[in-house]
Amino acid sequence: MPDSANRLGYVHSRLVRHSAESAAAIPDFGAEGDRIVILAGDRVLLSGDTALLTPAEASRAGVPGLTLFLGRLDGAPVFAAALPAEVAEAYDAEPPFRSNDLRSLAGEGRIAAHELGLLATAKSLLGWHARHGFCANCGTPTTLAAGGYRRECAACGTHHFPRTDPVVIMLITRGEACLLGRSPRFNEGMYSCLAGFLEPGETIEDAVRRETFEEVGLTIGAVRYHASQPWPFPASLMIGCVAEALDDAITIDPVELADARWFTRAEAAAMLEARHPEGFTAPPPLAIANLLVRAFVDGRV
Missing domain, CATH: 3.90.79.10 (Nucleoside Triphosphate Pyrophosphohydrolase)
Known part of the structure; x- marks a missing residue:
């Protein structure tokens, strides 16, 4: 592969998406080996040179209710969550966290390339959930399903899937x-x-x-x-x-x-x-x- 292809942002990912697992196998976040990426608007929370935070770090960051299960990285469950955009500046001023926007992270090369691909998945999914809380068929509020790769309408039974x-x-x-x-x-x-x-x-x-x-x-x-x-x-x-x-x-x-x-x-x-x-x-x-x-x-x- 040419060196220029290796430098492309968001194309490398070691995430094994959870579509290969049954819905019953989707874990809850919080076990010691779990990891989570947290976005605040367009900015990503970082601990050192990684965006993969431990449950203890996520607790200090104050993760809200909506948590998506992205899949597994080297066998460990990986999740994603979103915080309000204005929270990012507060974390920059208060260690151990700092934040950076996803474009800058891709340009600087300070985190592993495979994390950028995982973050691209997280950002796209979190953004889709933020914009698609209601059924396009009947207007009823929808609920998260399949760990976050689907939303369901209890009123008309329609399943909604993230768009690319x-x-x-x-x-x-x-x-x-x-x-x-x-x-x-x-x-x-x-x-x-x-x-x-x-x-x-x-x-x-x-x-x-x-x-x-x-x-x-x-x-x-x-x-x-x-x-x-x-x-x-x-x-x-x-x-x-x-x-x-x-x-x-x-x-x-x-x-x-x-x-x-x-x-x-x-x-x-x-x-x-x-x-x-x-x-x-x-x-x-x-x-x-x-x-x-x-x-x-x-x-x-």
Whole structure:
């Protein structure tokens, strides 16, 4: 596996999800060997260089009632819980805990890579429960089931399952150049791959072609899958593709993009290394866009 793939955020996880266990086997949190991850808004509580807290540490943190059973790590049960967002600052000022947001944790590399994947699962699940307390079929409050991987409606019997939103993210190539764009919300000078959500009844390839045409007016021919990445903001799956443009005349959608342009391999390499003469940069290694651009620079796409 290329080194750039090893640096991708949230893709590594040693969690054995509890779907292989029966509902009767789901444990309650509190045994000595149990571990729990606690989120306060977008921030994660840390003890030293780990987000896996012991029951004693969780007790000091004041874990609320909603506790999810994620599965097992090296045979030990692992849980997740959420605290109010405003609590995070108080823990930063009062050892033994500190907190950090999930993006920064992925960029800094201070905790084990496999914990990031586990935290991505926790954040996505906790966020889904916070937003889906009522049945979409009849409006009745739902209850947690299957350790947190399902919610059930006692009134109409409907089962609700956590959703993952698929997003295509594509590096557009034409000959020895690649196309990168700037969203208005990006940091100054940063360019990235185009991206967009899949729509119902749409293939990955057609989503790449539609999004590219909508954003920059290019017609796309061949589309190839390259890699994927969970993106827990709040619960997406980034599907990385490489696509071949059949023309090179760019027509920007100003609502979606502030700019888009073609870059040579040498320019893309300079952007990855933050040495482009105009100050242009690429996304950091934790993002799949970096992986796609690096693959282009290295001649692997």
